[in-house]
Amino acid sequence: MSDTSLDVFTGADGRDWDTGPDGIVRMAVVGLGNYARKVSLPAIAESDYCVPSVVVSGTEQRRIETAREYDAVGVTYAEYADGTATDEYDAVYVATPNREHLPHVETAAEHGKAVVCEKPLEATADRARQAVEACENAGVTLMTAYRMQTDPLVRRLREFVREGGIGEPIRLFGNFSFDVLGGSKGPDQWRLDEHLAGGGALMDVGVYPLNTARFLLDADPVSVWGTTRTSGPFGDVDEHVDFGVEFPDAVGNFSASFSGHSNAELSMLGTDGQVALRDAFGVGADRTLVVETDDGTVELEGFGSDETVEEFDYFAHCLLTDSPPEPDGRDGLVDVETAMAVYRAAEQGSRVGID
Structure with missing residues (x-):
């Protein structure tokens, strides 16, 4: 390389x-x-x-x-x-x-x-x-x-992908899982209230791999498919969700869970290589990026900024310089529309298109 x-x-x-x-x-x-x-x-x-x-x-x-x-x-x-x-x-x-x-x-x-x-x-x-x-x-x-859109390492990864670092992106894989019942609140929390939350694991943590993939690709979904599972303590919200997202030139397969071993990862396969981001979505996590091409493999470690500080400084910077933020309201709307389409696809057992 x-x-x-x-x-x-x-x-x-x-x-x-x-x-x-x-x-x-x-x-x-x-x-x-x-x-x-x-x-x-x-x-x-x-x-x-x-x-x-x-x-x-x-x-x-x-x-x-x-x-x-x-x-x-x-x-x-x-x-x-x-x-x-x-x-x-x-x-x-x-x-x-x-x-x-x-x-x-x-x-x-x-x-x-x-x-x-x-x-x-x-x-x-x-x-x-x-x-x-x-x-x-x-x-x-x-x-x-x-906040991931303001994480410096994720922003550099987007630039690397855009410059053809792994050729043309083909497939993406991502997961974000954590034990939502493991804290002090137990089942008595708004995240498990379908009315307040709008859903479960997909709405709370599944949007992380979805939005970060969209950010890296600079592309929006055209169709989705998915499946959800749940058990007693989680009521009517999804405990687990697995969903696929078709982009104009790539396909993503993502998952999210409210139980099981905590995990946060995102990877992208291209025509000339692949990248994998470990500890991808945790707050203030030390992230590791692995880059693989025909020239070899490079592991970049020790990158960990407080991306929440970055997020608020980025927002304030936009206001002070009269410039629009990249993750604007329309960006957030696309993800909610996509999540709703995933729930429809899971209920119907078929692919759902997104206008």
Whole structure:
């Protein structure tokens, strides 16, 4: 393998988008669940271009304690909807259960605030579309919180693939599995509520290999097929999902699970080689990339940036430079539409096309 083909990975922890703008974006964090408190808020506080200034929660003690920890203003959901403290924030991060994204995105749009919304964008395609249209009609930025699109190593991998590092992509394989019942919440959590979540493993973690594959290929699905399985503790949501995605020039086979051994991997086969990304989707994981071509095999280790910090800095950078984010609302909508098509395919036992 020539050294030139791997030059793209030099400095793979660096930012290829950062122009060093002046300014700070003050963020209102809507929803103070475990992920927001343990992952997102620390990342916002650590970032270069944004700071948490308002926190929104319906739980009084959590709201007060979090506001004190970050020297922020704490407000209730009703106060947020009514416009309380709008002078204290420039943009909104929505981190509530999936079906509650829409009203909070609409509120931000009504107040003229840009939004970064957790994935999936909503629990149904219709509601995701409403969120997108609300922001477009208000003329505010909507970014879907796909942190993998801002991970420096994943961005370098996309560049490598685009430059023909493995020839023409043919097939992709990906999986993301974790024990959702292994934490303190057990079965009493919104991820296992079909109404709030919109689905199970596919909606929560299956969107990671799906969206990352779309990002690497710069392509959208044209058809899907799939199957789901579940057992007692998981109620009506999918415990396991296996699904295929046909792209215009490649095919992806992906899976996701809410039980079993934790795993996160993504690989791509091309006409002239293949790449495999290990620990692909974990928060702040040290990722390993294996590149194989006829010239040999190279393993790149030790690449691990806090991609959540990257995500919020990227969002703030877009606002400060008046540039659109790549993982915008339409990007998030495509994944929700694709997930809904996978569920239809699993129910019908046949391939489903995507317009």
